[in-house]
Amino acid sequence: MGSFVLKRSLYSIISLVGLLVLVFFLSRLTGDPAALYLPVDAPASVREAFREARGLNDPLIVQFGDFVWNLLHFDFGESLRRQRPAFDVVLEAFPWTLCLAAITMSLVLLGAVVLGSLAAMNVGKSFDRISSVISLAAASAPDFWVALMAIFLFAVALGWVPTSGTGTPWHWILPVAVLFIRPFGLILQVVRGSMITALSSAYVKTARAKGVRQRAITFVHALRNAMLPVITVAGDQAAGLLNGAVVVESVFGFPGIGKLMIDSILQRDFAVVLAAIMITSLAIFIMNLLIDLAYALLDPRIRY
Amino acid sequence: MSDHVLQVSNLSVEFDTGGRRVKAVRDVSFHLDRGETLAILGESGSGKSVSASAVMNLIDCPPGHITSGAITYRGRDLLNMSEAERREINGRKIAMIFQDPLAHLNPVYPVGWQIAEAMRVHGMPADQANRRAVELMERVGINNPQKRAKAYPHQFSGGQRQRLMIAMALGYDPDVLIADEPTSALDVTVQAQILKLLQQLRDETGMGLLMITHDLGVVAEMADRVIVMNSGQVVEAGTTRDVFKSPKHPYTQKLIGAVPGQGGIRTGKIGEEAPILKVEKLNKHFGEYHVLRDVSFDLKAGETVAVVGESGSGKSTTARAILRLDDPDNGQVIYNGRDLLAMNEKEVFKLRRDIQMIFQDPTQSLNPRMPVYKIISEAWSIHRDILPKDRWRERVLELLDLVGLKPEHADRYPHQFSGGQRQRIAIARALAVEPRIIICDEAVSALDVSVQAQVIKLLDSLRTRLGVAYIFIAHDLPVVRDFADRVVVMKDGIIVESGDVEQIFERPAHPYTQALLAASLEPDPDARDAWRAAQATVQPSVQ
């Protein structure tokens, strides 16, 4: 187990380093940050002075050396745009994203597992059909559409929840609900498929022969066996959320990492981009590790 | 109603398969009393398992449903009972164990928990159930039960898992234990132990035992009475001895006639010619396990060498080494004067035409998405020089004919065939390259007895007509008795004994060979008793 974690960590570090190097060099191909930072009316002399002062005129390899050197001191450099340490900027944003992702995924898993199991128990019946169609429709609907409609309906017209913002738990309802939809639809399908297999397996027959109730069969015997593929897909979805729920963040005014990343890319604020990628990749790596450990926890046959 | 513990009367069960209705069980009746063993004997598709499933309310509906008949337990109608009442009987009054205990135990829960659950669901407090689970594990012969209760199914051997299944069924001392093919996936020596355990438990608790099996040996060993099923109907019923001694229905007669190991032993007319294949001192380790130790034997043209051993004996590893699927650590396999283990890829490719294999489970070994024509003709698209494409169809039909299949079968898919037919397809595929050697890895052990006999007959005729030599791998001795020229007995990676068939069967020298022979179940009750008496003096311990 220990060596497994070690090996995985090593692999992830390799991937991460590769990723950062790639992003560092490729991002420099996307134009001059100074041109975007300074007002368009700024004279060329001002631009030149700014580039010089910010080290943007140095050869790329020198810039890279600086980057690596600073990174070794846990310094991602300064955000060009905000003129504060990039890492601080990212760390302010990340907890919001993390919370949003964690809450959403917990609810998604709960909902998808319950409804997916029910669908699997009623294969081909109307409950199954309807839940499939609705979840599929929900999963392919544009998210901003859902978000804005939800605001107009529940916040403006009905006044049940605040439109946007972060102040109270009420503020979290709409964003979480909107984020919920897509992974829910997908994971519901996976739970359903996986549960159909599990429910038709031999040990379920044993349980019935023992006189175990159907509910216990479904949620104790079959579910745990059906969870492995579900967790895999849920992990992918959670990684998507950790990379940022851009639409939800910008519509609901959540200061998360997705919007930060997008803005930083469009503004060529490379230090922030790199720091954000580093943090999200790290989070995704830890999550994947936890998922692998969850595999072993769920299925005693899996040993690392 | 009668006062039988279990009474099944005029049971009929239908299945919906894609709009077609299949009558799986037709008008079946039987009864069972405490303390007795009733065997339901039948082959795949005979409806024997469905009958048992009906008793346990395990038929999936849809697609299956009981169309008529009654099942009563101590006079109570099981079919018109509420779910809750039914659950109270399942596992408590009537318990069931299954064929493949690995699949039938939930892989993700500790076995102790699963055994205890059978009692908890019927209201036993958890700690009491846990204690009882440990007791039961001890009773069925699991060592160190306290500790092993926390282990998971995959951490037990096949025989142990079946013991655990039995323990799970025994929680409340049920009146009836239904055992659905409880030993068919097990090694013969283990099978003997499990059957013995079941007998003991029946005698101890006085429960009625309903054995569902395809194996006449098991029936002879265990049953007081037997009913024989074919195509969903009971074709014969009576005491075990009567059924064996004077089978009335032709199907029963055919079954009994198909039991292996009854024909004459082949008398080797294999000359002194040089062997075509020489296996020399194969050794292989898997981690710390020494799975092959100095394995050596040879094979002459047109000869059949049987390699017999139980799981873990290294017989399949040997086959894989010969086929270059897994390379051994050292040793040689001389074919045509060359060590085939030292051949390069190109030479191995050529070698494939000479050495072919037939696998144990034809369901698994045929690509489910290819029609038969493609499965067989694939050999020629791999080895392009065998046959021009315009002759493929013709040749496929020839091969199908050779293995006893019809021309129209060429365009069907494997799932549309029965197990025996699938194995014929696999044989036809192997023959497509006109090999000199065919390795049969448990090629008949997954098949029904009557089918077994047919397939062996087919292999035999091919040997005569085409001069193919076989390496025939089996876990069971009787199967090879009629077919092999020589026998190699393996245990724990070592060849413990080898020799002519006659020598092995008539004068087994090694204790393990003797134990294997002893564990083989003799279907004829008289012969069994006689054999037992004779061996009682000789038989040493197997463990």
Next chain:
Amino acid sequence: MKLTTATLLAFASMTMLASPAFAQDKNVTVVLTEVLEVVDPCMAARSDVGRVVLQNVSETLTEFDPGTSKLLPRLATEWEQVNDTTWRFKLRPGVKFHDSSTLDPADIEFSLKRNKTAALGCEVGAKYFGATEFTTKAIDDTTVEVTSNPGSPILPLLLSILPIQPSEDPVDKFTTTPNGTGPYKFAAWDVGQSATLVRNDDYWGEKPVVEKATYLFRTDAAVAAAMVLAGEADIAPNIAVQDATNPETDLSYPNSETSTLRIDATLPPMNDRRVREALNLAIDRNAMIGTVFAPGVVPATQQVPPTTIGFNKDLKPWPYDLERAKKLLAEAKADGVPVETEIQMVGRINIYPNATEVMEGIQAMLLEAGFNATLQMFEVGEWNRYFVKPYPEPRTPNLVQCQHDNAKGDPVFTAFVKHHTEGAHSAMSDPETDKLITEATAASGDERTALWEKLFAHVNDEYIADIPLFYMVGFSRVGPRLDFKPTIATNSELQLSQIRFKAQ
């Protein structure tokens, strides 16, 4: 099923949720459609920073009143020109920063210098003082002389955009707690979510009514508008035209922006005046008012808005005359002008509301007139390459979607950069134009005004340098509690002291 119960419960308790209590307090909530990334006053020329900081927290020496086109005293009480390059300013006595330090000439010197610090890239400095060097001389505690090189006849106007920061502020990095002299103190900044200002009770001037202002950030303008509707905010200073549906709360204001299409007059076929005229005639400006452009926009005649000195009011908007446009094109073609050459329309996504639809509409009109126009919408980074010199090679004839802001009252901020051969955004080369610009920049008073008028007449009627579209308007949504009218200044600032509460 658990889910349903939970949802029901949630809904049930939500209906009991009280709406924000506004009852008696004198606090306002402002919802901005940008996320405040920095708060340093030297970035106040950016509208997001300006709306929070400018004249609320930090003040300027002078203040331009667009209503009267007059320059008003703020931190400077009076000013006079000493010579061609030097101006003398009299500081308002007794003004204190929020940290209680006193305003003195050193702060003026510091603010000018800091705005020119290369590494900071201050918006104000980079935008307006890029090519100017300053030296200051303190005459006494409340008098300071500012010398500029080159000399500027409009230096006091220029200084109306320079927020004065205390010399104690950090030189080489942005402050996150701006310290100014204004009527409001910067109280809190919750990055990404909100900023809070509270009234400065020691303010030198009149005490404003609003006690506390909270700024929230919602990048989706529709949500910002909805928040005012839902009572969660009082003002959304900048909402989209399509969300401005309620005349009671949604007020328009001219926002000092001029939308244009820049013609590349240096390449064929658009180096032919007839082609440039045809381009202007082919566009039906009136059809776009109230549709893709907001109702209230005014067809533009030149780069600068009417509030600028030297605005030539004799210029007339181009009419829509498809026939004449086609005729001009045919003439040009007959003279060998390659009018079939592909003309690339370079648009910038969201440069103003409906920017893409505007370009789509204009493209359709140009196609109808017989131009071979293609459209490419870019994000700002890519668009910049086409907008600012050096232009990407190989150059192809293009029309670049532009919007220019000159709220400062003098065309100097516009003319050179847009029309001079050397101008950073210019795509024309006309000796006459260059001469007029040089003359006007150096002139002052009525002569200056007259020269600018002459320039615009030349550039727009004789030379035809661009396709002026509209003088733009913005929309604010103001909650029913407040008494506030947005003005042209609302585009760059939002003075809390101008906000009153309605009597209830």
Next chain:
Amino acid sequence: MADTQTPTLAETHSPPGWLRLLWADKYATVAAVFLLFVVAMAIFGPSLFADLSSKVNFRGRNLAPFQFEHGWLMILGADSLGRPILARILVAAQNTMTIAFFAVLAAGIVGGSLGLIAGYSRKLVSDVIMRLADVIMSFPSLLLAVIVLYMLKPALGNLVLVLAITRIPVYLRTTRAEVLEIRERMFVQAAKVMGASTWRITFLHILPMVLPTLLTIATLDFAFVMLAESSLSFLGIGIQPPEVTWGLMVAQGRPYMAQAWWLSFWPGLMIVLTTMSLNLLSNWLRTVLDPAQRWRLEGSKETANV
């Protein structure tokens, strides 16, 4: 019960026509008809309605749907430039389908192939490929888009490229996982014993087993790609007005959500319906492609499912 249902040779039947198999699943039939309609739109839409769909009419701006006096093309309303939404949807089908199809196809082929290689090759190669997938997965797609935009000319092909690259890891990981399982199956061993090359085993034995799973992912990806494409259009990559896709229409309708819901609703509905149809059809195809499942559709009076 393992021995109850071995459907032994029943009646002989010639392989039934695809149409009959389709008819057996009513949901799939409806889906197929809808998709056929979409494909027809994609082929003929632009040539029939291109002019109508780009005719700017400021007076008809944001015309509400279901008003019959403006002609049938206006039945779904008009967009912010007064162009008929119905005509635009019909015309947009071509670009939408082209982009989504090629992006999904490219991602599927590249991801699937890499997955096959990773699953069937030595540990080192497999590890390298998997690390590559990790890197792609964490690489922000927007950054990729901006890079492509800066390095290459904006064109349809590049849009497809960006979308395809970002979707590769999904196919790669799924394929690899399945291959790892399938390669251990007996029939693969049998093919090996027959002398089949790695190529043959991979593409003729393993790929057909993986394909149904890939197909299912691909149909769900279709929706994702259609929506993602619109956000990239906002960067200036690929589809540019007056060219149009459903995704672009959805995105352009966004500012009008409160006033004119129909601007983004109809194209959004098309995306949803197309995705659902593809999904239903792929479920049906899964059944058809699996010889052991096909009976569900043969001669059945009921709809097949499970």
